[in-house]
Amino acid sequence: MVEYSFKVRWGDTDAAGIVFYPNFYKWMDEATHEFLASIGLPSSTLYSEQQVSVPLLEAHCQFKSPLFFEDAVMVRSSVVEMQRKVFKISHKFFKDEKIVAEGYEIRAWTSFKDKPKACPIPEEVREKMMPANAEKVMN
Template identity: 75%
Template structure:
């Protein structure tokens, strides 16, 4: 699991003074990049050195409690499912001990050396991504 702390900024809120929902998707994306840095594979290095990226295939988020300007939030990210070329990463948003939102992203391990093409996730990356609770699917 990786943790990504953030503070709600004025520009993150809508006319009702609560966080505008697309920001949760932006934060999930940022948390995924932080996750890869935390396990030793910063996405900027993956792309600059190997032309590897993890494009988004699917995203979902459920909102449980509103966030407002200057709230401090922790996003906890964990890989919960892994296939040969695709993985699902869960993101849980906490304000203190309160779960305010939870979502996930499905992403593909993709080479951009020529035409974009999904490739098997390398073993050295896979080993760092698979937590004890992940469902490993080799299809």
């Protein structure tokens, strides 16, 4: 599990001062890139050295409690499912240790050497991504 922390900015809120919902998707994307960097695979290096990226296939977020300007937020992210070419990463949003939202992204390990094409996730990457306590591993 990787933790990513940030503070809600004024531009993240709507006229009522509540976080505008698309920002949760932006933060899940940021948390995924933080996760990859934490396991030694920064997205910029992955692309520049291997022409590999992890485009988004699906995203979902369930909101439990609102966030407001200047709230301190922590996102806990972990890979919970892995297929041959695709993985599912879970994101849980916390404010003061209380969960305020949770969601997931499904992403494909994709080569951009020619035209974009999903390819098998290398075994050494799978070992770094998939925690021992994962919910499900699919082959």
